[in-house]
Amino acid sequence: MTTAIQAQVLASVAEIFDQQVPFHNLLDLHIQHYNIHGVEVVVKMKPQLIGNIHQHILHGGVTATVLDVVGGLTAFSGLVASRDDWSLDALQQRLTTLGTIDLRVDYLRPGRGEIFTGTGTVIRAGNRVSVCRMELHNEQGSHIAFGTGTYMVG
Amino acid sequence: MTTAIQAQVLASVAEIFDQQVPFHNLLDLHIQHYNIHGVEVVVKMKPQLIGNIHQHILHGGVTATVLDVVGGLTAFSGLVASRDDWSLDALQQRLTTLGTIDLRVDYLRPGRGEIFTGTGTVIRAGNRVSVCRMELHNEQGSHIAFGTGTYMVG
Amino acid sequence: MTTAIQAQVLASVAEIFDQQVPFHNLLDLHIQHYNIHGVEVVVKMKPQLIGNIHQHILHGGVTATVLDVVGGLTAFSGLVASRDDWSLDALQQRLTTLGTIDLRVDYLRPGRGEIFTGTGTVIRAGNRVSVCRMELHNEQGSHIAFGTGTYMVG
Amino acid sequence: MTTAIQAQVLASVAEIFDQQVPFHNLLDLHIQHYNIHGVEVVVKMKPQLIGNIHQHILHGGVTATVLDVVGGLTAFSGLVASRDDWSLDALQQRLTTLGTIDLRVDYLRPGRGEIFTGTGTVIRAGNRVSVCRMELHNEQGSHIAFGTGTYMVG
Numbered sequence: 001m002t003t004a005i006q007a008q009v010l011a012s013v014a015e016i017f018d019q020q021v022p023f024h025n026l027l028d029l030h031i032q033h034y035n036i037h038g039v040e041v042v043v044k045m046k047p048q049l050i051g052n053i054h055q056h057i058l059h060g061g062v063t064a065t066v067l068d069v070v071g072g073l074t075a076f077s078g079l080v081a082s083r084d085d086w087s088l089d090a091l092q093q094r095l096t097t098l099g100t101i102d103l104r105v106d107y108l109r110p111g112r113g114e115i116f117t118g119t120g121t122v123i124r125a126g127n128r129v130s131v132c133r134m135e136l137h138n139e140q141g142s143h144i145a146f147g148t149g150t151y152m153v154g
Numbered sequence: 155m156t157t158a159i160q161a162q163v164l165a166s167v168a169e170i171f172d173q174q175v176p177f178h179n180l181l182d183l184h185i186q187h188y189n190i191h192g193v194e195v196v197v198k199m200k201p202q203l204i205g206n207i208h209q210h211i212l213h214g215g216v217t218a219t220v221l222d223v224v225g226g227l228t229a230f231s232g233l234v235a236s237r238d239d240w241s242l243d244a245l246q247q248r249l250t251t252l253g254t255i256d257l258r259v260d261y262l263r264p265g266r267g268e269i270f271t272g273t274g275t276v277i278r279a280g281n282r283v284s285v286c287r288m289e290l291h292n293e294q295g296s297h298i299a300f301g302t303g304t305y306m307v308g
Numbered sequence: 309m310t311t312a313i314q315a316q317v318l319a320s321v322a323e324i325f326d327q328q329v330p331f332h333n334l335l336d337l338h339i340q341h342y343n344i345h346g347v348e349v350v351v352k353m354k355p356q357l358i359g360n361i362h363q364h365i366l367h368g369g370v371t372a373t374v375l376d377v378v379g380g381l382t383a384f385s386g387l388v389a390s391r392d393d394w395s396l397d398a399l400q401q402r403l404t405t406l407g408t409i410d411l412r413v414d415y416l417r418p419g420r421g422e423i424f425t426g427t428g429t430v431i432r433a434g435n436r437v438s439v440c441r442m443e444l445h446n447e448q449g450s451h452i453a454f455g456t457g458t459y460m461v462g
Numbered sequence: 463m464t465t466a467i468q469a470q471v472l473a474s475v476a477e478i479f480d481q482q483v484p485f486h487n488l489l490d491l492h493i494q495h496y497n498i499h500g501v502e503v504v505v506k507m508k509p510q511l512i513g514n515i516h517q518h519i520l521h522g523g524v525t526a527t528v529l530d531v532v533g534g535l536t537a538f539s540g541l542v543a544s545r546d547d548w549s550l551d552a553l554q555q556r557l558t559t560l561g562t563i564d565l566r567v568d569y570l571r572p573g574r575g576e577i578f579t580g581t582g583t584v585i586r587a588g589n590r591v592s593v594c595r596m597e598l599h600n601e602q603g604s605h606i607a608f609g610t611g612t613y614m615v616g
Binding site: 255256278283302304 | 409432436437439
C-alpha cells in the first residue's frame, strides 16, 4: 500500500525529472513509471544520441546518464517506501539532499536498438546512503549495460 | 618524440571525436588538445546541460560522458605512444576495437562553473586492456569529479 | 554437456584453488563446487577472520577475497564453457593469463554468520576480458556483499 | 596543529588496528604511521600471503584488504582533522559507525616484492560519507594497485 503522501511526492518527482530537467529534455529522457516499487526510465534512439556513426550505437554517456537517473530515483523511492509516516516536508527536504556519490557502469554490448529502458533495485537501504543496482536493456530485451551506484539520501 | 604516423592518427581521432560524433555535437563537447601525452576535453556550461534548475549545476550524466571520453582517448593515446613503429593500418584497426568495459565516477562536488575540463592518465597500460584515471575540474580549478575506467584497446 | 577436457581442467583448477594456494589455506577458503555452470566458494567463520572484535563480524578483506576468487573462477568457467573444442594445452595456457583487472565490492550488511558462500555469474563474456557479478551470503541466506569484477581471460 | 584529543584518538585507533584486529594479526598487517595527515599500512611478504605459487606474488585479497584498511583509516583521519573541537566521546561514537560502503580495486601489476605499503588521500570529505583514493606500492616504489572507496563516517 502506498500512502497519499508517498504517492504525491513520487508523482511530483516523476513530473520534475520527466519535464523540468533541461538535460533530460535534451536527451528526450522520460520517466515512464515511478512508484514505491521502482522506476522505469526510457530513452528512444535518435541521431543526436549516437556515439559511433559507423555502427549507429548509443553513446556510452547516454547509457551512464540513464543508469544514474535510474539509480537516484530508485534510491529515493526506496527511502519513500521505508516508512509510511513521512510528512510532505520531510520528503521534500530529503529530495534536496539526493545525489550520486559514486557510479559504476559495466558496458556489456553495443547500444543497438530503438528503445532503451533502465530499471533498478535497492541493494543497501540506509537512512543516509543507499546503494542500487541498475540495468539498461533495449526493446528486444538485450542487456546493454549494468550499473551500481551509491546515493546520498539524507 | 612523436612519429608522423602517431601524429597523423591522433590528429585524425581528435578531429573525429571533436566533429563527427553526434552526441558530442549535442553537448558541444570539444577535444581541446590531443597528443601522445594525453588529452584535454572541454564542455562549456549551457542551459541544456543543467541537471538541477534550482542550483544551476551540470547534470551528472554530462560529467560521466566527459570522463568516459577522456578515458577512452587517454587509453588510445597510451597505446599509440607505446610503440614508435605502428603502421597506419594497425592503429586504424585498433581504433575500431576501442571501447569502454567499465567506468567508475566519483562525484566530488556540485558541477558549478562555466568551463569544465577533463584530463586523464593511464594507470595500467596493456596491449588489450588499459586502465585510466580521469578528472574533471572547472575553470577555477575545483575538482568536480574523478573517474576510473577500464578500456579495450585491441 | 561437459566435454572430458572441460571437466578435467575445471577439476584440476578447483583442486589447485582449494589446496595449493597458500592464502586460501590461511583463510580455510574452499572451492565447494566448480563446473561449467559456475562456482561455489566457502569460508567458515573462525576467530582469525574477524575484523571487529566487539561485533564478531568478518573482516571486509575476507569478503573481498572470496568475491575476487569467485569472480576469477566464474570468468574462467565461462571461458571453458564457451567452446567444446578446447585443447588441454589451450586451456592451460589461458589459465596462466587469468587475472583480476578491477574489482568493486559493495558491502551490504555486517558479515555475521557461520558459513559464508560466494557465487557468481558472467555478465560480459569475452575472449580476452570477461566481467562477472558475484555475491556473498551467509548460511541464513542474508546477502553480505555484492561484487563486480573485470577479469583477463586470455 | 593537532589537538590533544585528536592525537589521543588517532593513537588509540592505530593501536587497535595494529594489535587488536584478529585478521590484521593473521596477515601481520601493521599501522606504521597514523596522524591527521594520513596513514601508512604495511604488510611484509610471507609464504602464507601468496596467491600464485609459481610466480610468488601477493594474493589479490591481501591487496584489497590493505587498500580497504587504508581507506577506512584515511577517511577517519580526515574526519578527525576536519574540526579541532571534537570531544573524545564524539570521536569514539563516530568510530563505531566507521565502515566501508563500497570499494574499487584496480590491479596494476603482479604483487611482487618484500614490503607492501598502502597510503591514501580523502577526495570527498563529508560529515556522513567520505570518499578516498588509495595506493599500494612495494619497497621499490612500483605501484601494485590503486583503490577508490566510499566510507561511512557518521
